[in-house]
Amino acid sequence: MATRFRAKWGVLLISAALLLAGCAGPPPLPPPAVAPPPPVRTPQEMALERALGEFYGAPYLSGGSTPQGADCSGLVQGVFQRAGVKVPRTVAQQFEEGRPVAPGDLRFGDVVFFNRNCQREVFKGTLLAPPAWTSQVCHNGIYVGQGRFVHASPKGVFVSRLDADIWRASFTGARRYLP
Numbered sequence: 485m486a487t488r489f490r491a492k493w494g495v496l497l498i499s500a501a502l503l504l505a506g507c508a509g510p511p512p513l514p515p516p517a518v519a520p521p522p523p524v525r526t527p528q529e530m531a532l533e534r535a536l537g538e539f540y541g542a543p544y545l546s547g548g549s550t551p552q553g554a555d556c557s558g559l560v561q562g563v564f565q566r567a568g569v570k571v572p573r574t575v576a577q578q579f580e581e582g583r584p585v586a587p588g589d590l591r592f593g594d595v596v597f598f599n600r601n602c603q604r605e606v607f608k609g610t611l612l613a614p615p616a617w618t619s620q621v622c623h624n625g626i627y628v629g630q631g632r633f634v635h636a637s638p639k640g641v642f643v644s645r646l647d648a649d650i651w652r653a654s655f656t657g658a659r660r661y662l663p
Contacts, residue, residue: 525592528567528662532593535566536626536634542641549573556623559636560595563626569661571595579621582659590627593662596646598623600654621656 525533538551539562545553549562557575564571572578578595585594602622625635631646644651 523592526662528569529593531567532563532569532626532662535563536628538566539563539636539641540634540643542636544636544638544640554636554641556625556636559634559641560624560626564661571661575621575624578624579657579659582661585658585660587655587658590658591660592627592629594627594658594660595624596627596633596658597621597656598651598654599656600650623654627658 539554539559542551542559543553544555545558546555547558548554549558549565551562554562557573557578560578561571561573572581575597579597582595585591590596599620600623602620623635623637625633625644627633627646628643632643633646633651634641634643646652646655
């Protein structure tokens with residue numbers, strides 16, 4: 485009788501264990517992946533980053549290229565000059581001289597170009613309407629990563645997102661000046 489009792493309880497215990505094992509749910513998830521460390525910056529990129537910090541928040545100044553005041557191409561020229569890289573003065577010259585970069589290959593320090601407000605400048609004071617296809621470049625900024633770029637506008641020097649409607653619609657290309 486004792487043997488039969490132990491066998492009955494043994495079957496019950498094994499059944500209970502199997503039942504509970506089935507209710508335990510899926511195995512625990514692996515620990516979350518650790519975010520990759522930020523890329524190591526070259527000395528020129530670090531100099532560029534320091535220079536951007538000097539210019540951030542500067543007021544807009546047409547023709548300016550210093551932290552006391554800058555326009556968009558002056559910001560690009562002034563920041564790169566402080567990093568030891570010679571860049572032309574105007575947006576159009578900067579667009580012509582840099583190495584083309586595909587939008588999906590942007591990296592810190594690339595210069596992004598736009599045709600926003602070109603029509604307004606070109607056709608200012610005329611009765612002509614700007615053509616919808618105008619592809620002239622007239623604004624630029626410096627890509628800083630994560631879809632953001634620093635640029636100068638009448639609001640001063642600040643950061644904007646490339647995926648904002650206004651910048652996405654007027655994006656014309658990107659150029660690289662750093663090795």
